[in-house]
Amino acid sequence: GGRRIVVANKLPLRCISRDSSEGGLRWGFEWDEDALILKLKDGFPPGVDVFYVGCLAVEIDRREEEAVARLLLQEFNCVPTFLHTILYGNFYDGFCKRYLWPVLHYLLPMTAAYGGRFDKEAWNSYVSANQIFAGKVMEILNPEKDYVWIHDYHLMILPTFLRKNCDKVRVGFFLHSPFPSSEIYRTIPVWEEILRGFLNSDLVGFHTYDYARHFLSCCGRLLGIDYKTKRGYIGLEYYGRTVVVKIQPVGIHMGRIRSVMSQPETALKIDKLRKEFRGKTILLGVDDLDLFKGITLKFLAFKQLLSDHPRHRGFAVLVQILNPPRSAGDDVLRLGIQIQNLADEINADYGFPGYIPVVCVPAADKPLSYQDKVAYYAIAECAVVIPIRDGMNLVPYHYTVSREIAPPESTQKPRRSVIIVSEFIGCSPSLSGALRVNPMSIANVAEAMSAAITAPDTDQEARHERHYRYIESHDVTYWSRSFDLDLRRVCFAHLDRTKTVVSSNDLQKLNPAHVKTAYAESRKRVMFFDYDGTLMPQDKSPTPRLLSVLSRLCSDARNTVLVVSGRGKEQLSRWFDGCTNLGLAAEHGFFLSRMPWETRWESMEERSMVVERWRGMVMPILQSYTEGTDGSYMEEKETCVVWHWEEADPEFGWLQGKAMVDELERILAGEGAVVGTGQQTVEVKPREVSKGKVVKKVMGDWRGDFVMCIGDEDMMDIIAYEYDEVEVNNVFRCRVGRKPSSRAMYYLASSMEVVAMLEGLDA
Secondary structure, three states: OOOEEEEEEEOOEEEEEOOOOOOOOOEEEEEOOOOHHHHHHHHOOOOOOEEEEEEOOOOOOHHHHHHHHHHHHHHHOEEEOOOOHHHHHHHHHHHHHHHHHHHHOOOOOOEOOEOOOOOHHHHHHHHHHHHHHHHHHHHHOOOOOOEEEEEOHHHOOHHHHHHHHOOOOOEEEEOOOOOOOHHHHOOOOOHHHHHHHHHOOOEEEEOOHHHHHHHHHHHHHHHOOOEEEEOOEEEEEEOOEEEEEEEOOOOOOHHHHHHHHOOHHHHHHHHHHHHHOOOOEEEEEEEEOOHHHOHHHHHHHHHHHHHHOHHHOOOEEEEEEEEOOOOOOHHHHHHHHHHHHHHHHHHHHHOEOOEOOEEEEOOOOOOOOHHHHHHHHHHOOEEEEOOOOEOOOOHHHHHHHHHHHOOOOOOOOOOOOEEEEEOOEOOHHHOOOOEEEOOOOHHHHHHHHHHHHHOOHHHHHHHHHHHHHHHHHOOHHHHHHHHHHHHHHHHHHHHHHHHHHHHHHOOEEOOHHHHHHHHHHOOOEEEEEEOEOOOEOOOOOOOHHHHHHHHHHHOOOOEEEEEEOOOOHHHHHHHOOOOOOOEEEEHHHOEEEOOOOOOOOEEOOOOOHHHHHHHHHHHHHHHHHHHHOOOOEEEEOOOOEEEEOOOOOHHHHHHHHHHHHHHHHHHOOOOOEEEEEEOOEEEEEEOOOOHHHHHHHHHHHOOOOEEEEEOOHHHHHHHHHHOOHHHHHHEEEEEEOOOOOOOOOEEEOOHHHHHHHHHHHHO
C-alpha cells in the first residue's frame, strides 16, 4: 500500500511554448520519455499511484502558477516547486554546479578560476530551495502510508526538513553522483548538515561500493557513527533508527531504445551514417561538455594512436558527440574552444582528402536527438567512455543495446561491440568485458584503442554478449523494484521494532506532564542521573542552564538528587561546587560525597593493594599504545585508568582500542579488574565497583515515594529490584536514546530533552 512520491530537481515533463494571445496558458506540457525518474514506476507494485515533485524546465509567470499547478496535478500527478530565477540560479548554478558538483568529483577550489569557492549566499539558496521542496512534498504526503524517494545531490538536506516536519516519514535517497573520500568531503564547510541529511533517510543508495565506502567512512570519521553488516545489509544506528545503505547501480529503459530503433526513420539514419563512414572503424564518444568527461584526454590518446600506429591512419575515426553543458561558465567556454582546437590540430596533422580523423558533432542551440544518438551507437565498433570521475554514466549501456538490436548491415552475424571505460566511473564494475583504463594515462588509453580496433571478431562477440546479458537483466525496472522493495522492508522493520520495543519492554517516550503530576503529588523524592550522555552530551562540561535546574531541585527539602559519573572526584567537585545538597558519586560509584548526611568524599570500597597490582600491569600497556597512537592520552584516577582516543584518527584509534582491549583482557584474567569501552575510551576499573552499588546504598538510606533514574542498566537494575510493581506509577526508569533496554521503561531522545523535562518539574 501507499503511494510513491518521487522527488528530483526536474519534473519528467517537456514544456511546449504556445500562443497565449487568444487566452489560455502560455505553456503546454507532455511527458519527457527520456527522463529516468519517469521509468521508476515500472518497478513499483501494480496499481500504485506515483506523484512527482520538482522544478519545470521553464519559468512560469507568477499569475499562471496556480493554474499550472492545478493542471499538472490533475493531468500528470506532478507538483511543481516554482523556484524563481534568482533563487534557482543561486541554488542550481551557484551551489550545485559551481561548488558541489566539482567537490563531489574530487576537484577542490584552489583558486577562484579553478573550481567554485564556497559561497554562503549560494548555500542559503540551496537551503531555501530544499525547504520549498519539503513544503511541496508535505502538501501531498500521507506519512502513515506513502513512500518518498529523493534523487541526487541537489536535494541532500531535504530528508532533514521532511523528518523535522514528521518523524514517521518514510524516505529513500539515491545519490547519482560520486561520493568523495572523507579527506575531500570534509573540506565542505557545511559537511555536517549534508551528512545528517543522508542520515535522516531510511534507505540511502549508491551506484558502487566505493561511493558507499566513502560515505560510511565520513560517518565514522566525522560523526563517530559506526556501521554494522547483517544478512548482506549495511546499517548505521542514528537516533533510534537503522539507516540502511544500499549499493545498486542504475539501469536503462530497454523499451525506449527498442521503440526508437523500430521507427523507419531510425533505419534511414543508420543507413546514411553507414554509407558516410563506409570502410572506416568508428570509435564513438558521447559526453556532456564538462570538465570531468575526459574529452581532451580522449583526443590526445587518439592522436597518440595515429602517431604510434600508422596502419590505423585513413581507417580509424573518432566521432565525438558533444551534449550541451548543464551549466554556464567561463570554464565551459574555455573547454569548448580547447576541444575544437585539438580536433583541428589532429585533422591537420593526420587528415587527407577523404579522411577526417576526428569528427565533432557539436551541440548547437538544440542538442542531438536521442534517435540520432542511437543511430551513431549502432554504427560504432567501439565506445570510448573515459571521464576522470562520473557517478554512473549509462553511455556504454545505451551503446551495447543499440548494437544488439540495430538492423544488420548485411546477412545476420553475431553482434559485436567493444567498450573502453574509465576505471573511475560507476558503470565500470558492471562491465566485466570492457577494456578498463586510467584516463590520465594517455599511452594506456591509446593502446586500448589499438587493442579494440584489432580485437578478433570472436573476442568482440564474447565481450558484447557478456555486457548485453547483464544490461538486459539489470534495467531501470530491476533497479527501481529492488530499491522500492528495500525501502518498504527497512521502514517496516522500523515500525516493527518500535512495536516490539513498546510491547516487550514498555519502552515509550517519557511524558513530562505525567512526571510532573507524580512529582507534585509526592512527599519524598529520590533522583539518580548519569552524567555523560545523559545530563550533558559526551565530554561536555555542565552548562549554566543545567547547574541552575539542579540547584533548584536540590533546594527543595523533599528531594534527594545524585549525579553518578565515571569522572574523577576533583573534576565533579569543581563543576558542581555551587549546587548545595547535590549528591555526587565519582569513578563509577567508588567515591560518594555531599549527601545530606555526608559532607566529605567517602570510599564505597577498600582501595586495596590489589588495585596497585593490576595498575602496575596495565600502565606499561597503556603507555605503549599512547606513544603509538598520535592524539591519544591517558587519564589516571584514584581507582581506574582511562585511555582516550577521541583526538586520534577515528579509524586508527578504533583499531588500537580494540587491540588494547584484547591484550588487557588476556593479562587481567583472574585479577580484580575489568576492562570496559566507552565513547572513544578504554577503561580499566576495580571489578567490585559499579554505579548500581552506589544507587543501592542511597536507596537503602533514603527511600522515596517518587523515584527517577536516568542512566545505565546497572543503575536501573537496582531500582527495578528495590521497587515492586505496586509502586510503579511513581517510578521512572529512563534512558537517553531509543535503543531497546532490558530495564528502562521510558526514553528521552537527548540530554537537551532531559534538562527540559527537569525544568518543567521545577516550574
